[in-house]
Amino acid sequence: xxxxxxxxxxxxxxxxxxxxxxxxxxxxxxxxxxxxxxxxxxxxxxxxxxxxxxxxxxxxxxxxxxxxxxxxxxxxxxxxxxxxxxxxxxxxxxxxxxxxxxxxxxxxxxxxxxxxxxxxxxxxxxxxxxxxxxxxxxxxxxxxxxxxxxxxxxxxxxxxxxxxxxxxxxxxxxxxxxxxxxxxxxxxxxxxxxxxxxxxxxxxxxxxxxxxxxxxxxxxxxxxxxxxxxxxxxxxxxxxxxxxxxxxxxxxxxxxxxxxxxxxxxxxxxxxxxxxxxxxxxxxxxxxxxxxxxxxxxxxxxxxxxxxxxxxxxxxxxxxxxxxxx
Amino acid sequence: xxxxxxxxxxxxxxxxxxxxxxxxxxxxxxxxxxxxxxxxxxxxxxxxxxxxxxxxxxxxxxxxxxxxxxxxxxxxxxxxxxxxxxxxxxxxxxxxxxxxxxxxxxxxxxxxxxxxxxxxxxxxxxxxxxxxxxxxxxxxxxxxxxxxxxxxxxxxxxxxxxxxxxxxxxxxxxxxxxxxxxxxxxxxxxxxxxxxxxxxxxxxxxxxxxxxxxxxxxxxxxxxxxxxxxxxxxxxxxxxxxxxxxxxxxxxxxxxxxxxxxxxxxxxxxxxxxxxxxxxxxxxxxxxxxxxxxxxxxxxxxxxxxxxxxxxxxxxxxxxxxxxxxxxxxxxxxxxxxxxxxxxxxxxxxxxxxxxxxxxxxxxxxxxxxxxxxxxxxxxxxxxxxxxxxxxxxxxxxxxxxxxxxxxxxxxxxxxxxxxxxxxxxxxxxxxxxxxxxxxxxxxxxxxxxxxxxxxxxxxxxxxxxxxxxxxxxxxxxxxxxxxxxxxxxxxxxxxxxxxxxxxxxxxxxxxxxxxxxxxx
Numbered sequence: 107x108x109x110x111x112x113x114x115x116x117x118x119x120x121x122x123x124x125x126x127x128x129x130x131x132x133x134x135x136x137x138x139x140x141x142x143x144x145x146x147x148x149x150x151x152x153x154x155x156x157x158x159x160x161x162x163x164x165x166x167x168x169x170x171x172x173x174x175x176x177x178x179x180x181x182x183x184x185x186x187x188x189x190x191x192x193x194x195x196x197x198x199x200x201x202x203x204x205x206x207x208x209x210x211x212x213x214x215x216x217x218x219x220x221x222x223x224x225x226x227x228x229x230x231x232x233x234x235x236x237x238x239x240x241x242x243x244x245x246x247x248x249x250x251x252x253x254x255x256x257x258x259x260x261x262x263x264x265x266x267x268x269x270x271x272x273x274x275x276x277x278x279x280x281x282x283x284x285x286x287x288x289x290x291x292x293x294x295x296x297x298x299x300x301x302x303x304x305x306x307x308x309x310x311x312x313x314x315x316x317x318x319x320x321x322x323x324x325x326x327x328x329x330x331x332x333x334x335x336x337x338x339x340x341x342x343x344x345x346x347x348x349x350x351x352x353x354x355x356x357x358x359x360x361x362x363x364x365x366x367x368x369x370x371x372x373x374x375x376x377x378x379x380x381x382x383x384x385x386x387x388x389x390x391x392x393x394x395x396x397x398x399x400x401x402x403x404x405x406x407x408x409x410x411x412x413x414x415x416x417x418x419x420x421x422x423x424x425x426x427x428x429x430x431x432x
Numbered sequence: 433x434x435x436x437x438x439x440x441x442x443x444x445x446x447x448x449x450x451x452x453x454x455x456x457x458x459x460x461x462x463x464x465x466x467x468x469x470x471x472x473x474x475x476x477x478x479x480x481x482x483x484x485x486x487x488x489x490x491x492x493x494x495x496x497x498x499x500x501x502x503x504x505x506x507x508x509x510x511x512x513x514x515x516x517x518x519x520x521x522x523x524x525x526x527x528x529x530x531x532x533x534x535x536x537x538x539x540x541x542x543x544x545x546x547x548x549x550x551x552x553x554x555x556x557x558x559x560x561x562x563x564x565x566x567x568x569x570x571x572x573x574x575x576x577x578x579x580x581x582x583x584x585x586x587x588x589x590x591x592x593x594x595x596x597x598x599x600x601x602x603x604x605x606x607x608x609x610x611x612x613x614x615x616x617x618x619x620x621x622x623x624x625x626x627x628x629x630x631x632x633x634x635x636x637x638x639x640x641x642x643x644x645x646x647x648x649x650x651x652x653x654x655x656x657x658x659x660x661x662x663x664x665x666x667x668x669x670x671x672x673x674x675x676x677x678x679x680x681x682x683x684x685x686x687x688x689x690x691x692x693x694x695x696x697x698x699x700x701x702x703x704x705x706x707x708x709x710x711x712x713x714x715x716x717x718x719x720x721x722x723x724x725x726x727x728x729x730x731x732x733x734x735x736x737x738x739x740x741x742x743x744x745x746x747x748x749x750x751x752x753x754x755x756x757x758x759x760x761x762x763x764x765x766x767x768x769x770x771x772x773x774x775x776x777x778x779x780x781x782x783x784x785x786x787x788x789x790x791x792x793x794x795x796x797x798x799x800x801x802x803x804x805x806x807x808x809x810x811x812x813x814x815x816x817x818x819x820x821x822x823x824x825x826x827x828x829x830x831x832x833x834x835x836x837x838x839x840x841x842x843x844x845x846x847x848x849x850x851x852x853x854x855x856x857x858x859x860x861x862x863x864x865x866x867x868x869x870x871x872x873x874x875x876x877x878x879x880x881x882x883x884x885x886x887x888x889x890x891x892x893x894x895x896x897x898x899x900x901x902x903x904x905x906x907x908x909x910x911x912x913x914x915x916x917x918x919x920x921x922x923x924x925x926x927x928x929x930x931x932x933x934x935x936x937x938x939x940x941x942x943x944x945x946x947x948x949x950x951x952x953x
Contacts, residue, residue, distance in 0.1 A: 137831020143602065145472025146852060147550035147862075149875045150838075159603060187464050188625045189605030195625075254657055261665040269661045270653055375653045375662075377627045385626065385654065390831045 107418065114414050118407045123174075125403040129396060130170040138162075139186050139390035160186070173396055183393035187385070192397045196379060201281050202272055203371070203378030207363045209294055210302030214363075215356060218306045219345075222313025226321065227340055238314075244307035249366065253300040253373035260296060268293045270375040301370040305359050312355060316348035323347075357413060361406050453952040455648040455935070457670035457945070458659050462626050462652035467608040468585035469540050470600035472547040474850075477583045478944035479650065482631060484585030484614030487515050487534070488578050492938045492949065494759065494854055496579050500529065500586055500615060510573025510897055512556075517564040521638045523588040524612070524619040531560040536589035536598075538568075545599045551584060553872060554894070573895040575902065579761070580853045588613050617641070617948040618648065626652060631947065643948050663688060663930050669952070670937070672945060674930040676746055676803060682930055693939045695927040696760065697850040698752055698859075699802055701735075701812070701920040703728055706880035710843045712794025712824060721791055722843065728917035730781040731844075732771040734819040735812055737922050739773075744807045748926035754910050755849060755859035757924040759941050762856030762903065764910040770921075778819040790820020793843035801830040802848045803925055809846055837878045845878065848925060854942070856906045857893050864913055865890055881918045 140153050140162070157163050161172060176183055182192035221241075225234040244252075261269035273289030275282040284290030320326065321344055329339050368380035375381065379398060386394035463479040465471050481489075487501035501515040521529040535558050542552035554574045559567040570577060587608070592598050595607035612620045617637045622630035631648040633641070651668070653659040656675045662668045664685065674682060674690060682688050703722040710716050721727045737751045753770040756763050782790060797809035806827040813823045823844065828836070837845055851858030866882040867874035873890075874880075889905050896902040913919065927943055938949040 135832075137829055138835040139831070141834040142831065143471070145547045146850075147472060147875070148547075149550075149872050150869055153838075184604045186603075189465060189470075189602060189609050190625070198624075254661075257658065257661045257665075261667070262661050265665055269665045269667050270658050271651060271667075372655055373658060375651070375655065375658055381654075382626065388654075388831075 110418060111415060114411055118411050121407055122400070122403055126174065126396070126400060127167075127170055129399045130166045130173070133169075133390075133392050133395065134166060136387060136395070137390045139392065142389050143186060169392075173393075177397075177400065182397040185386075185394050186391045187389045187394070192393045195382065195394065196397060196401065197280070198282075199377060199379045199382050201283060202376060203364060203367050203380060205284060206294065206297055206301060206370070206376060206378060207360075207367060209298040210300075210305070211356075211360060211363055213298055214302040214305035214309055214359075218309025219313050219352070221306075222310040223317060223340065223345060225310070226314045226317030229318065237310075241307040241310055244303040245311075249300055249304065249369045250373055252303060253296070253370060256296045256300060257373070267296055272377055297370050297374040297376050300373070301363060301367060304366075305363060308359070309352065309356065312352055313348060316351060317344060320344045320347050354413075357409065361409050364405065365402055453644045453646050455645050455670070455947075455950060455952055456651065456668045457648070457672070458651050458653040458662060458668045459672050459945075460652065460654055460656070460659070462650075463629070464625075465602075465605070465609050466612050466620060466623060467597075467600045467606075468587065468614075469537075469543075469546040469548050470602045470609065472550075472852075474943060478942075479629070480585060480612075480614070481583070481616070481944055482618045482947045483612050483616045483620055484587065485616045486582055486584045486586060487517075488582050490582050490854075490940065490942070490944075492940060494941055496582060500534075504578055506573075506575075506897070507567060507569070510570070510575070510895065512567055512569035513574075513577055514561075515566045515568065517566065518638060519564055521615050522636050523591065523615050524634055524636075525588070525591060526636070527588055527590055529586070529588070529615055530563045531566045532563075533586055533589050534558070534566045535560050536592065537584070537586045540587060540592070540599060541584055543599055545601065547600070547602065548584065550872060551581060572891070573897055575895070575897045575899075576761075576853060576855050576857065579855060583852075585614065617643075639948075641948070643950050644952060645947065645950060648947055648950075660930070663932070666932060669935050670929065670931045670945075670950075672929045672943070673803075674928040676744075676748060676926070676928065679746065679748065679928055687933055689931050689933045689935075691929040691931060691937070691939050692748060693927040693941060694750055694757060694759065695850065695925045695943055696757055696854065696941050697802070697848045697925040698755055698757055699805075699808070699846065699848045699922050699925055700755065701731065701922065702845045702847050702879050703881075703919075704840065704843060704879045705882070705918075707840065707843075710791070710793050711841065712826075712843050713792045716787075716791040716793070721785065721787055721793075724785045725916055726781045726785040727787065728920065729771065730778040730785070730819060731816065731821065732917055732920045733774045733778040733781065734821065735815050735920065735922065736773040737770060739815075740808055740811050741923055744804050744811060745923070745926060748928060749923045750926075751923050752921050753914065754856075754921060755863060755913065755919065756851055756856045757941075760851060760854050760856055762906045764856070764903075764907045766907065767910050767914055775819050782820060787820070790822060792822040792824065795823040795825050796833065796836055796842040796845045797825060797827040798830045798833040798846065799827040801833065802846075805846060805848075808922075812846075840878070842878075847876075847878075847919075849876070850942075856910070857890070860886065860890055860893070860906075860909055864909065864918060881916075883912060883916065883918070886912055 140156055144152055161169060185192050185195055188195060221237055225237055228234040257269050260267045271293055272284050273293035274287040275284050275290055276286045284294055326339060326344060329343055367378060368383060371378045371380035372384050383398045461475045463476045465476060468480045468484045485499045487499060488496050489499035491497045500518050502518050503516045504513050507514050517531060523529060538558045541548045554570045555568055556571045557569040561567055591613045597606045597608035610623050617634060618631040619634045621632045629650045659671045660678050663671045679690055682690050707720045709718055709720055741749045751770050753768055795809060795813060797806060799806040809825055809827060813825045816823050849859050849863060861873060862876045864881060864886050865873040866887050867877050867880060886909050889909055893902055893905045929939055934953045936951045
């Protein structure tokens with residue numbers, strides 16, 4: 107088993123290295139950062155000097171190697187745009203993204219499961235059918251549009267919620283949180299709904315179909331025959347058994363929520379790492395782009411690694427196959 | 433302990449804000465540094481004009497007026513300029529402003545590490561005469577020098593030395609990248625790059641206070657739709673810029689006002705004067721038709737600028753025939769007329785030049801640099817096609833655009849130019865002078881336009897002290913550039929700001945937002 111885990115980790119490291127290599131080979135197509143860094147009155151000589159200083163005159167493989175050299179020592183370089191260490195900027199921006207992702211994740215799970223169960227139990231009711239049709243909007247409308255729509259309804263027309271930003275934040279030991287202020291909480295609502303809507307509808311539809319499947323099983327029928335209360339059947343017996351695939355999907359969607367935050371953060375000017383990445387692309391801020399892409403791929407590779415290892419524990423067949431069985 | 437802290441923070445955050453004239457505004461780009469000498473860009477200098485001050489500054493109508501210097505006069509026959517400094521001025525940290533700070537700021541701003549170095553190319557030496565008198569010596573007479581240093585901001589020498597920031601550090605940053613200590617009307621009280629920057633009035637400011645702001649906050653909002661929504665909902669009091677397509681809608685809203693003006697930026701088409709052949713033509717591969725002045729004139733006659741302004745700019749821009757807008761010093765009023773829109777004449781000129789059936793070529797264009805730049809290029813492509821000039825449009829983000837132009841990968845290109853000195857000499861130096869690395873001339877003259885008479889007149893313009901003689905030379909250059917159609921200037925880009933209607937402010941043509949002219953009613 108140890109050999110299996112080590113092999114998986116080796117593969118993960120390889121994937122990371124390849125992601126980095128592809129990223130660095132693409133940076134040249136994003137554009138040239140030099141013009142953004144120098145003013146209107148720069149000369150060709152200034153351009154060459156700065157290019158050399160930043161190591162941009164080197165082939166991308168060399169640039170990549172230098173990045174890796176720094177990265178293994180925990181040094182992600184200095185942002186071209188802000189002139190500050192990238193790790194410092196990422197740490198500063200991470201709380202905003204993580205809080206947003208956490209809130210939208212919880213919203214998606216709680217409402218997704220609740221609505222999924224509801225629509226499964228009242229499968230022919232008007233409300234359930236309405237919810238099912240409405241959920242199509244969540245699946246099909248792009249995040250960008252939903253965000254703009256919410257801003258226009260709740261900020262511009264009704265004036266209830268702020269249209270952008272994070273509101274007031276409180277700094278606790280380097281972690282800036284928006285949970286402790288009224289404006290911070292208000293500012294969370296729209297972006298969290300925008301970001302979580304897709305995941306919510308996904309979970310809801312999944313829970314519904316799993317529930318319908320389970321409710322057809324014999325043991326449910328017997329439970330009814332025993333005269334158990336509907337509530338006990340639905341929530342204690344049926345729901346529990348639908349959760350296995352749901353939890354797997356939730357785990358995989360966790361990464362997606364953080365990665366998809368880019369769009370939501372841009373629409374709401376939410377000061378997280380996704381917005382940082384978009385700004386970095388506009389400015390061709392290579393150190394920031396590289397660090398962000400590596401961070402996201404580490405996250406995805408990490409989640410997949412954990413899932414793989416969990417499978418190893420859960421699924422005995424996997425072990426037999428590896429042992430060279432049938 | 434930590435709970436007590438949390439509760440204290442909570443109370444502080446929830447406590448009602450002091451009744452005050454708070455002002456929030458949003459711009460597309462965050463100033464990338466707080467160091468006034470590190471980056472020469474409008475976003476940085478515009479913002480820092482509220483915090484730092486120069487010896488001179490620009491008034492509401494762009495005229496030069498005293499700031500940290502109360503008076504200035506030429507020395508001798510133009511060997512330099514003597515500046516008399518304002519007494520009793522203090523920096524935000526309380527230290528006094530003296531001639532030493534001017535000398536220090538000159539050394540800092542003209543250093544190789546500084547992006548503002550080119551401003552001091554004419555300067556040979558800075559001499560401290562006494563605590564409140566400074567002589568800035570120039571290698572040649574320089575009549576426009578005071579006007580060219582309006583954005584040269586003075587930093588406190590003691591503060592910079594104490595914080596290890598005697599030179600700007602663009603690559604890795606230093607204390608001055610995040611902190612400020614100027615003499616201006618506002619001081620920076622909080623700075624979170626990319627998130628928000630907070631300004632509060634400086635009580636010890638020397639000038640007369642016109643504003644009524646007690647606290648101002650700048651938030652960058654990149655997405656234009658979000659910015660417009662923030663303005664409409666009252667979350668911000670001012671946005672810059674307003675997208676052209678939203679102007680009409682905002683004008684209908686009673687709570688919001690749109691302030692429009694003309695920016696200093698002239699949008700023009702450029703040509704590959706030096707190239708031997710077209711690079712993107714399917715049939716004309718051995719000659720360069722644009723080297724023929726008649727072809728360039730045909731381009732000018734083929735473009736219907738009023739139509740572009742009417743449709744794409746929705747009537748928010750002004751056409752122009754020179755490399756500078758009429759608001760600039762040294763503009764030539766006699767040469768105001770653009771070549772008339774006349775496709776027949778364009779066809780005739782092309783036939784005369786030997787291209788009766790026109791030719792195909794490549795037009796390069798940025799798609800995120802100037803207002804509606806790609807749409808303008810599309811319109812230009814369509815108009816040129818009507819006279820047989822078949823352009824293949826290649827539009828790209830600006831980060832990819834400049835490298836393409838530097839590598840000469842174009843047959844025609846779009847360029848916008850805003851003269852940093854607000855003088856007609858500026859575009860001549862950068863766009864019309866023969867490129868010369870050593871003399872730092874023609875650094876944006878991608879096409880390599882070269883005219884011996886223009887090159888001869890430029891140094892004379894730079895050193896001529898008599899206004900009439902200088903203007904005559906500027907007129908001659910403008911006339912030459914028009915006759916030779918070195919560039920095809922099209923229009924001056926509009927400036928569109930949006931505010932809540934309880935705000936009054938002044939819009940300056942350089943697109944600098946000056947906080948001390950803002951009143952919240």
